Amino acid sequence: MPGTVTAVLTAISGQPVQNCARRSAVLALDLGVDSLALLEVVEALQERLRIVVPDEVTARLRTVADLQDAAVHLAAAARLDATGKAPSSP
Template identity: 75%
Template sequence: MLVRDLGVDGLALLELVETLQGRLSIIVPDEVTARIRTVADLQDAVARLMAAAPSSAPTPRI
């Protein structure tokens, strides 16, 4: 659990998610945040959202 493992309560989780959104250029929907209970949940959610996010890399021009 995030609370037990890292001392993260509800407010700290929201702050963590906000920081990740800014640094990783992703949007974490509230319903996803509500399901995060463990470090693994957080890792899985971020990985899924990053995989689904459009690439910010410029497209090559031919």
């Protein structure tokens, strides 16, 4: 999942992979991801991961770690909803 987030951030921000993979990177300051680019990132992740990112979650995304953690959490919740069972460990 972090790899997918990194790939999407790299494609949309134009920043090097190593910058987009750094969990402490601040989306706006370090990667130049403004509010419009963040919406593009969220939309791309929703399509790739088949998740729904609520607006209130998007509003709280500040760092790469926030984005990765939200993607992992929402993907696990989507699997739970789809199967009715807890997701298995990778």
